[in-house]
Amino acid sequence: MKKLLMGAAALAMSATFASAEVKVGMITTLSGGGAGLGIDVRDGFMLAIAQSGRDDIEVIIEDDQRKPDIAVQLSDKLIQSERVDVMTGIIWSNLAMAVVPAAVNQNVFYLSPNAGPSALAGPGCHKNYFNVAWQNDNLHEAAGAYANSAGYGNSFILAPNYPAGKDALTGYKRFFEGDLAGEIYTKLGQTDYAAEIAQIRASGADSVFFFLPGGMGISFLKQYADSGVDLPLVGPAFSFDQGILQAVGDAAMGVVNTSQWSKDIDNPTNAAFVESFQAEYGRLPSLYASQGFDTANLLISALEKADPSDADAFRAALKAAEFDSTRGDFAFGDNHHPIQDIYAREVIKEGDVFTNKIIGVALENHADAYAAECKM
Amino acid sequence: MSFILIVEQVLNGLQFGVMLFLMAAGLTLIFGVMGLINLAHGSLYMVGAFAAAAVAGWTGSFLLALLAALMAAALAGAIIEMVVIRRLYATDHLDQVLATFALILVFSEGTRWVFGSFPLFLDIPDYLSGPVTLPGGIQYPLYRLTLIVVGLLVGLGLWALIERTRLGIQIRAGENDREMIAALGVDISKLYTLVFALGAALAGLAGALVGAIQSVQVGMGEPVLILAFVVIVIGGIGSIKGAFIGALLVGLTDTLGGIFLPELFKLVMSPAAATSFGSSLASIGIYLLMAAVLIWRPTGLFGARA
Incomplete structure (x- = not known):
């Protein structure tokens, strides 16, 4: 099992994990046929964390191999033994349905960088679930x-x-x-x-x-x-x-x-994102990479206002979505899905x-x- | 439902069938001669497709790409036979399944390590692209017609090899009694390596030919592998003729079932329900076929042993 422990500080060569205050668990698809999507989300996400310069965010990255049973095991591990505050990363709707409802009911925040099944947007919506990409339809x-x-x-x-x-x-x-x-x-x-x-x-x-x-x-x-x-x-x-x-x-x-995204959307955040992604990874970003990048920036914007331990304040800060999105204007609707x-x-x-x-x-x-x- | 559409779908079923045959032939040969269940056969299909995509990218030649696919898959087959598979002949099937499943993981991650996680580009050469008009005004892609012809020629060549050559006699003898042909002075381990490489080369060829109209990506071999197993179970394990008939049956059942079952159910149901129910039933069609054949003939259509 591939396990990557990466703090933002690790990228800056001065790793001080002891000072990590916020733990983020990322479960995404890094092997098998659908790996390209997960790798893009991860790379976009980690790019934003690195650019923020914050050394108090620890991201634990796990590979779900596109299998719901493995995603559930990883989720249990992240919540119960790693005690993460925020989870993110899942690409596929069937995996999201297996993981998200249980996770948000254990008072973990979940920020979806991709999957947006209709079941989580309608009657099954939850105050701790935010979708940063789109609802599937x-x-x-x-x-x-x-x-x-x-x-x-x-x-x-x-x-x-x-x-x-x-x-x-x-x-x-x-x-x-x-x-x-x-x-x-x-x-x-x-x-x-x-x-x-x-x-x-x-x-x-x-x-x-x-x-x-x-x-x-x-x-x-x-x-x-x-x-x-x-x-x-x-x-x-x-x-x-x-x-x-x-x-x-x-x-x-x-x-x-x-x-909802294209590399030629005309705003400074997007231009800087496309350029820095290409410089860092040697390829053009995809929409999945932009979603990972926006998800991390949303998280960082909320962390600047509140700590996840203060759940109500942190939730309000997420809902406000005061970050510079690669898509330009970005706002959450009442069900915590984008209006864009x-x-x-x-x-x-x-x-x-x-x-x-x-x-x-x-x-x-x-x-x-x-x-x-x-x-x- | 017009006549033209039916003919076109039958051609599609044939084309799918002959490509399955290339996969199933190697699988059934390896099982028949060595008694080995090779789950990594789909990985050899992937190796063929990736080798073809890489060489087509460098040289721009589709024929060189096919040659590279054959050689890369045969070489990969020969190497894993000598390094891993050889130790498994005397063990039971569970060990073989475990070891060859491990090979799938090794090949998949190895391919990702070399080529990256994103699909590769492999296209049909210009001289085979586009549709041709067949008698009766049927428009059909030239490349798919070529696949049918190539598949049939390979089938004919395999038949000639098994029935008409000295190597073929040794392969058939090896299926019947391996101790005896070893006693007669045939180098059995060389024969096994050769048969394994031959099966691998066929899988690699199929991967390259199909890769040109599909997606060349890690894990592309496993869905085909499952179908190839269905084919050899239907045809009778170890029988090349069975693999051929079984592959055509599976190809036609799968293609025609997906088209005609929803139409059939529309006679008795609402269109939306018929589409949903028909396509669900069509996707289990080949397994129903397999079950029916096994009830009728437990060893498969041309199988000699249970």
């Missing part, structure tokens, strides 16, 4: 809104057959006003989409919406580009993040995707590197659909 809702503005009237939609996949199609349908030419749930982890592409070809659709995160999206985009079907694609940023675009190559060029702009981006090529460029705002000051059901 948000980017898909923005994709539906973009499809309307692009004049699409007949979409073929597909997503994997698991909770986040169902949230995705629900989110798209919530905003898309046209008809559906077809709706397919694929197998989770599926790598061959020939059968689905044949159905798209036969369906008479005028556009395709897909949510296929990570490797699934790479496979789909390459096969779609080779199939001769040339309907416009639209999807959330999860198939177009900086980590996987290079593996998709030309097949992704020009595809419109929706994201979601952009439409287009895949472009800068030199040899594939990346995204903002082409417009898909949804402005967008909150999630479950906030009203949250009684906190």
Whole structure:
């Protein structure tokens, strides 16, 4: 088991762990197929901690291997034997559902840098749970809104057959006003989409919406580009993040995707983040890295006002979200999920590197659909 | 549901089937000849894909990339046979499963250490990209047609190797009675290394060919490995012919089930329920097939032993 003990001070070569006052437990995916996302969240988070110059924050990083049972064991260990004050890091919704409810009920604060399952935004919301990324449906809702503005009237939609996949199609349908030419749930982890592409070809659709995160999206985009079907694609940023675009190559060029972050959002915090991330790690940041960075900065802003031992004051400081976000304006709704702009981006090529460029705002000051059901 | 769509889906099922065959052939050969359960076969598939992606990146040539995939996987296969696998022939299957599972972890983390955690780029060469129009106005990607042809040719070549060559005679003899062929002066450990490398090379070839239309990433071999095991159980463990028939059955069942079951249920259910129920049932379709075959023939379609 990979275990990394890293205080901010360790980076500055003068480790004095004895003085650590706040303990942060990070459980994220650092090995296996989904490791790219966890590594980006960790690197973004640690970059912000290092830049803050604070030597009183100790971050304990653990690898969940994308397995819910391991995440639960790690969570028990962090809470009961390490006695962490704050937890963060989980990438996948099914792992978040296994860990978060138990953790927040033991008076630990949880700041989600990625997963935002609908169950934790509505009736299952909790005063100690803050989502710094998005509620799962948000980017898909923005994709539906973009499809309307692009004049699409007949979409073929597909997503994997698991909770986040169902949230995705629900989110798209919530905003898309046209008809559906077809709706397919694929197998989770599926790598061959020939059968689905044949159905798209036969369906008479005028556009395709897909949510296929990570490797699934790479496979789909390459096969779609080779199939001769040339309907416009639209999807959330999860198939177009900086980590996987290079593996998709030309097949992704020009595809419109929706994201709450992009490296060309014009504000000083974001410009400094992109530059310092690239200098530190030698690669462009992804949206996951920006989420990790924002999560750490939110934490630091709250620590400047209150100590986690004073739970009410610390919670109020988190809720106020007075930090400079890479996204520009950032605020929490009453269910502790973000209210933020979601952009439409287009895949472009800068030199040899594939990346995204903002082409417009898909949804402005967008909150999630479950906030009203949250009684906190 | 048009005729064109059905033909296209049958071709998709065939293409999936022949690629599964490349994986299953090596797996069944290794089990048949050496009696070894090799869980690390999926890692050799991954090694092939990563070697192809790296060489295609350096040279830009897809053919060199395929060659590199074959050689890298065969070499990796030969090395693990000589260093690890050789010590496992005399032990029971549980030890083999444990040791080859450890090899999966070693290969996965080793690959991440060399290539990093992000997926690699491997694309179809220009001369094989894009769709072609088949008789009847069916548009089908040229690359997938090529995969079908390559898979069938490899199958034919394997059949000729096993049935028509001296090495093939030794392999068949090794399946039947390993002490006897050792007594007849055949260098059995060399034969085992050779068979293992051959199986590995087939897995590597499949990884490279499929990697061009999928995602080249750590852990890509394990889902395919599970399907390959289903294939050899259906076909009969140790039988190349069984692996071929089993792979086509699994490929067609999986592809056609995913398309036609939801359509079928739409006749009796609401569309949303039919989609959800049909796709859930389709994803267990190949396991239902396996169960049905095992009830009918407990040793698989062409299996000689239980």
